[in-house]
Amino acid sequence: MKLAGRIDREGFSMEPSAALEQLMSAYGNTVLRTAYFYMKDTHMAEDISQEVFIRAYRNWSTFRGESSVKTWLTRITVNLCRDKTGLKMYAEQPTDPGLMERGQTVSVEEEVLKRMSNSLIFKHVLKLSEQNQEVLYLYYYLDMNTREIAEATAASEGTIRGRLHRARQQLEDYLRKEGLDS
Known part of the structure; x- marks a missing residue:
């Protein structure tokens, strides 16, 4: 019997150790x-x-x-990152996180950094406010819907839709100025 308001754990083991392996396999790169x-x-x-x-x-x-x-793992990740951002000692040159893979060697990382420094769209995304960067990342890179983003960020779904609209509009304006509005 399924209790109201609860869903299954999407086929993951009930035993924490087995579930951990499954979670890391399924969502390790997404979390990273x-x-x-x-x-x-x-x-x-x-x-x-x-x-x-x-x-x-x-x-x-x-x-x-x-x-x-x-969504649950993304919320844990977002909360941990928000907690740690004030403690950050330094930052590397930002790159497109969608290209980052677990276990890369430094030389591959450097190659990714070099390629992404040429990514015009991502450079414009980085010009947006942190909230707008966040909503674009979660929506387009993690393929989350507005309800899931609201749950992961502890914001209302209406707020998320508004941020997504503003972020798209700002990005479109930046790209239009660069002549890339095709």
Whole structure:
């Protein structure tokens, strides 16, 4: 019998250790890229990713399933990143987190940095406010809908829709000024 207001855990094991392996396999890169998006530092993103999965492991038995597992992990990641941003000692040159993969060597990272420094759209995304960058990242890179973004960021869905609209409009304005509005 399924209790009202609860969903299953999307096929993940009920046993925390087994679930942890499944979660890391399914969402490891997503969590790492999201942490990197906020921290803009590879090492801090890796530390946060580890902490996300430690917290997921510790809280797996109490996860109520009121949101998707992806939304739950994203919320943990966002909250940890927001907590740590004030403690950041330095930042690397930001790159497109969608291209970042777990376990890259430094030379590959440098190549990604070089390629992304040429990414005009991402440069314009970085000109937006942090809130607008966040909503574009979660919507387009993590393929989350506005309800999931609202849950992950503790904002109302109307606020998220407004931010998404403003972010798209600002990005369109930047691209139009560059002559890239085709």
